[in-house]
Amino acid sequence: MKSIVRTNFDDSVSAYDAYERRTGRFTALARLLAAEMSARADGPFESVLDAGAGTGVSTRIFADRSRRTVALDFSREMLREVESAPRVEADFDTLPFVDGCFDGVAFTASLFLVPDPSVATREAARVVRSDGVVGAVAPLGWTDADGTDIFDGLARESRSPAGVDDVETAFEDEFAVTTGTWRFATTAESVRRFHAIPAMAARLYPKLAIEERVARARDLLDSLDGTVEQRWRWIVGVAE
Numbered sequence: 462m463k464s465i466v467r468t469n470f471d472d473s474v475s476a477y478d479a480y481e482r483r484t485g486r487f488t489a490l491a492r493l494l495a496a497e498m499s500a501r502a503d504g505p506f507e508s509v510l511d512a513g514a515g516t517g518v519s520t521r522i523f524a525d526r527s528r529r530t531v532a533l534d535f536s537r538e539m540l541r542e543v544e545s546a547p548r549v550e551a552d553f554d555t556l557p558f559v560d561g562c563f564d565g566v567a568f569t570a571s572l573f574l575v576p577d578p579s580v581a582t583r584e585a586a587r588v589v590r591s592d593g594v595v596g597a598v599a600p601l602g603w604t605d606a607d608g609t610d611i612f613d614g615l616a617r618e619s620r621s622p623a624g625v626d627d628v629e630t631a632f633e634d635e636f637a638v639t640t641g642t643w644r645f646a647t648t649a650e651s652v653r654r655f656h657a658i659p660a661m662a663a664r665l666y667p668k669l670a671i672e673e674r675v676a677r678a679r680d681l682l683d684s685l686d687g688t689v690e691q692r693w694r695w696i697v698g699v700a701e
């Protein structure tokens with residue numbers, strides 16, 4: 462499963478960056494997460510691990526707010542794009558760092574991409590210092606004006622390897638936790654653009670080859686129109 466996720470992101474660089482240029486969604490999520498993490502920190506962050514850094518969208522945000530940010534990802538092609546921090550190619554389930562060496566660890570839209578988020582959460586708890594802060598953001602999906610999940614009326618679900626509840630439970634096992642929900646007004650067109658990223662189209666059609674997967678996602682979402690609300694859950698824990 463993990464090697465499939467890695468390959469999907471290796472094949473997603475240009476579509477991911479095109480989506481981000483258009484929507485700024487991951488920049489917004491990283492900014493909001495950084496603010497929630499800072500609010501629970503005992504001082505400014507000296508060092509932050511950006512776990513699942515992708516092309517560096519979240520890395521830029523954390524690098525602006527700390528003296529030393531490290532970008533870690535297991536997709537070599539995504540990581541190649543990162544310019545604002547030192548890069549480490551690794552799986553966040555087995556972090557190549559000594560205990561207690563970061564003030565903060567951030568999983569911006571990444572921790573729900575593993576089948577068992579408790580493994581990486583334990584690793585984050587190990588590499589963060591005592592009173593350090595760990596944060597994650599995970600997707601709650603899209604609803605229409607009536608509050609109905611837009612995928613209820615379609616033949617597929619847009620599903621992650623792990624659910625938001627799995628991420629939250631993993632955090633509660635390791636940290637003192639605070640959570641909340643962010644809501645973004647967006648459009649049906651933006652939902653289509655999101656699923657034009659091969660790694661995101663895999664949420665709908667995990668078994669299909671890339672081109673077919675993206676084409677099927679486009680057909681499935683073709684009839685959506687109007688404005689929709691996208692919701693993301695944030696989860697922040699303080700290490701004891």
Ligand SMILES: C[S@@+](CC[C@H](N)C(=O)[O-])C[C@H]1O[C@@H](n2cnc3c(N)ncnc32)[C@H](O)[C@@H]1O
Nearest residue numbers: 470487513514515518519534535536552553571
């Ligand atoms: C949706 S992208 C988010 C990237 C970035 N944080 C941002 O805000 O734009 C998720 C990233 O997590 C990475 N990822 C997923 N599972 C991982 C794992 N087990 N170890 C390291 N990186 C992982 C993927 O390769 C991908 O680049």
